[in-house]
Amino acid sequence: MTPDDSRPEHDPAASISKETLLEIRQVSKCFGSREVLKGISLEIAAGEFLTLLGESGSGKTTLLRLIAGFEQPSSGEIRMAGERLDTLPPYKRRVNTVFQNYALFPHLSVRENVSYGLQVSGVAKTEISGRASDALRMVKMEEYAASRTTKLSGGQQQRVALARALVNRPKLLLLDEPLSALDANLRKQMQVELKTLQRELGITFLFVTHDQEEAMALSDRIALLKDGALEQVGSPREIYAHPATSYAAQFIGQTNLVRTDVRGGIARCGSLQWGTTSSDGNVLFSLRPEAIHRVADGRVPTDAVRFHGLIRQQIFSGSSEQLELEVSGALLKARVPAQGPLAGAHEFWFSPSDAVAVLE
Amino acid sequence: MYSRAYKTIVSLPPLVWIGMFLLLPYALMFAHSFWLVRNGMIVHHWGLRNYATLFQNPLYAEVLFRTMRIAAGVTLLSLLLGYPLAYYMSFHAGARKDLLYQLVIVPLWVSYLVRGYAWKTILGSDGVLNGFLQYIHITKEPVSFFLYSPFAVILMLTHIYTPFVFLPLYASLEHIPRNLVEASHDLGAGWRATFLRVILPLSLPGLLAGATFAFVLTLGDFLAPLLVGGPSSIMIANIVQSLFGTAYDWPLGASISVCILLLTISLLFLTEQLEKKWAYQ
Structure with a gap:
C-alpha cells in the first residue's frame, strides 16, 4: 500500500x-x-x-x-x-x-x-x-x-x-x-x-x-x-x-526462482534451508540477484542463510558484477559490487526475508 | 551492375512500342492537320487553313462545348454514385468488402456495346422504362424523350464510367491509415466532421484521378451518341469520325484531334499537379 x-x-x-x-x-x-x-x-x-x-x-x-x-x-x-x-x-x-x-x-x-x-x-x-x-x-x-x-x-x-x-x-x-x-x-x-x-x-x-x-x-x-x-x-x-x-517476479526485474519443500515452517532446497511462514508443501520462492551477497564483502546477519557457490560465469557491468553460481547442482544469479575477477568456490549468504514465496 | 547490351535489349520493346503505336501515329496526325484535301485527294500543302476553319465555323465550338458539358455531367454523376459506394465499402462494408468489389468490377467484363444496347432497350419507346411507367399508370403513352437525348448519353456513360471513378477513389480511401480516423474521433470529431476534415481531403488525389478518367474518356466517346444520343447530342468525336469516314476530310479531322489532344494533355497536366500537391504521404 x-x-x-x-x-x-x-x-x-x-x-x-x-x-x-x-x-x-x-x-x-x-x-x-x-x-x-x-x-x-x-x-x-x-x-x-x-x-x-x-x-x-x-x-x-x-x-x-x-x-x-x-x-x-x-x-x-x-x-x-x-x-x-x-x-x-x-x-x-x-x-x-x-x-x-x-x-x-x-x-x-x-x-x-x-x-x-x-x-x-x-x-x-x-x-x-x-x-x-x-x-x-x-x-x-x-x-x-x-x-x-x-x-x-x-x-x-x-x-x-x-x-x-x-x-x-x-x-x-x-x-x-x-x-x-x-x-x-x-x-x-x-x-x-x-x-x-x-x-x-x-x-x-x-x-x-x-x-x-x-x-x-x-x-x-x-x-x-x-x-x-x-x-x-x-x-x-x-x-x-x-x-x-513467478511470472511477475521474472517479468519485473531479474530473479532466481527456487523450488522448495516446506515442512513445519522450514523451506528446504538441497543444502539450503530457511524459516518461512508458508504452509507445508511444494513452494516456489523468488530471490533477487542483488539479495545474494558474498560473505567476504561485509558483516553477515545472524539469521542469514549461508551457502557455498562455485562461480561459473562473471559478467562485469560497471558498478556491479553479475555472477552465475552453481549451488548443489542448481544455478543461481547473484549481483555483487564490482571487485575484479573472481573464480572458484566462495561463501555467499542471503536473508530469509528476501526469499519471497510466489505463486506458479 | 547490368551490362550495356542487357540494358539495350530490355529497353528495346518499350521503345519500339512507343515509337510505333504512339509517336508515329501522333506525328502522322499532326502532319495531316496542316495538309489539305483538293479534288478528293490529300495534298501535302502546309498551312493553317484547317485550324482557321475550326475557329470560324461556330458549329465546332458549339459541339465541343456540348461535349464538355456532357463530360462534366458524367463526371459529376459518377462521382455522386462512386464516392458513397467507395466510402461505404472502405469504411463500413466489413466482410462484404470483397464481394461488393467483385460486383463493381464484373460489369467491366461486359462489352461496352452490349451495355450500350442494353440502355437502348431500357430507354426506347417500347423499352423497359416506358413499359414500367405505363404499367404503374404514371404515363398513358410511351415517352420518347428518354432515348436520343444528351440525358441518355450522360446516363449510359455514367453507368459505364462509374467503375473507373470508383477504383482510384476506393484505392485512395483504402490507403488512409485507420488510426487517423480513430485519432479524429478521439479528438471529439463525429463521423461528419471526420469525413469533411480528414477523409475527404486525404481522398482528393483519388477523387481527382477518378474525375479525370470520367471526363477524358467521355470527351473522346463517339459510340454513346450513336447508340442512344441522336442528332441533338452529337459529340466532338462523332464529327472526327465522320470527317475521317464519309466526309473524307482527314486533314480537318486531324486538326480537331490535335485540339482535343492538347485539351486533354493540359487537363492531365493540371490534375497531375493538383494530385501531387494533395498527396501527403
Whole structure:
C-alpha cells in the first residue's frame, strides 16, 4: 500500500488524490472465439500514472482501445467519474489518446493538428489560437508550428501528438506505447519529460508498454497483464519487492526462482534451508540477484542463510558484477559490487526475508 | 551492375512500342492537320487553313462545348454514385468488402456495346422504362424523350464510367491509415466532421484521378451518341469520325484531334499537379 493510506481521512489533499477517476468492472473482450480480456477489474485514481504492462498479445492495447471507445467490451462496464463510459462513442469521451505511430494528420500543419480537437468541439477561434500556442510551447515545438508533420523527426512527431491530446484538457490521457518507435537515448529523455508533464498538469495517465524498465521508471502503479488477465497490480517497488507470481517476479526485474519443500515452517532446497511462514508443501520462492551477497564483502546477519557457490560465469557491468553460481547442482544469479575477477568456490549468504514465496 | 547490351535489349520493346503505336501515329496526325484535301485527294500543302476553319465555323465550338458539358455531367454523376459506394465499402462494408468489389468490377467484363444496347432497350419507346411507367399508370403513352437525348448519353456513360471513378477513389480511401480516423474521433470529431476534415481531403488525389478518367474518356466517346444520343447530342468525336469516314476530310479531322489532344494533355497536366500537391504521404 502507498504511504498515502496512513494519512487521516479529512486531509483534503489525500481525499483528492485517492478519488477514483476510472473504474473498470469485470470487463471481457472476445474477438470471435478468442477471449482477449478475461474479466478485468481495475480502478485508476485521479492524477495517477498507471501503466498497463505486458507482452504483446497480453491484451493491454485492447484494454486501452476499450477505454478510448474504438472497441466495445463483450461484457462488463467502464465508468469515468461514476458515469458509464463504455456506452458513449469515442468522440463524446473526455479521454484523449497518444497513438503508437502518433497518427498525426498528414494534410495539416503542426498547429492545425494541435488545434483540431478544439476546432471540432466549437471552441472560439481566439481561444484556440492561445491554447494551441500554449500546448506547443509546453512540448517545445512552437518554432515548428507552421511545418508539415511529415517533415518532422520521430521525437518531434511524438511531442506534437502529445500536445494535440493535452490541448483538450482530457481527464484521462491514454498513451499506447508512445515511446517504442524512438531510439534509446531519446526514449530516456522523453520518459523524463512525460513524467514531469504529468506531475505539472495533474492529468491521469494510462500508459501502455511492454518495457518493464520504462514501466518502473514512470509509473505510480503498474498493472501487469498476462494472457488477458491481471497478474498483479501495485507500485513498482511493491511488485519488485513482493511479486505475487513467478511470472511477475521474472517479468519485473531479474530473479532466481527456487523450488522448495516446506515442512513445519522450514523451506528446504538441497543444502539450503530457511524459516518461512508458508504452509507445508511444494513452494516456489523468488530471490533477487542483488539479495545474494558474498560473505567476504561485509558483516553477515545472524539469521542469514549461508551457502557455498562455485562461480561459473562473471559478467562485469560497471558498478556491479553479475555472477552465475552453481549451488548443489542448481544455478543461481547473484549481483555483487564490482571487485575484479573472481573464480572458484566462495561463501555467499542471503536473508530469509528476501526469499519471497510466489505463486506458479 | 547490368551490362550495356542487357540494358539495350530490355529497353528495346518499350521503345519500339512507343515509337510505333504512339509517336508515329501522333506525328502522322499532326502532319495531316496542316495538309489539305483538293479534288478528293490529300495534298501535302502546309498551312493553317484547317485550324482557321475550326475557329470560324461556330458549329465546332458549339459541339465541343456540348461535349464538355456532357463530360462534366458524367463526371459529376459518377462521382455522386462512386464516392458513397467507395466510402461505404472502405469504411463500413466489413466482410462484404470483397464481394461488393467483385460486383463493381464484373460489369467491366461486359462489352461496352452490349451495355450500350442494353440502355437502348431500357430507354426506347417500347423499352423497359416506358413499359414500367405505363404499367404503374404514371404515363398513358410511351415517352420518347428518354432515348436520343444528351440525358441518355450522360446516363449510359455514367453507368459505364462509374467503375473507373470508383477504383482510384476506393484505392485512395483504402490507403488512409485507420488510426487517423480513430485519432479524429478521439479528438471529439463525429463521423461528419471526420469525413469533411480528414477523409475527404486525404481522398482528393483519388477523387481527382477518378474525375479525370470520367471526363477524358467521355470527351473522346463517339459510340454513346450513336447508340442512344441522336442528332441533338452529337459529340466532338462523332464529327472526327465522320470527317475521317464519309466526309473524307482527314486533314480537318486531324486538326480537331490535335485540339482535343492538347485539351486533354493540359487537363492531365493540371490534375497531375493538383494530385501531387494533395498527396501527403
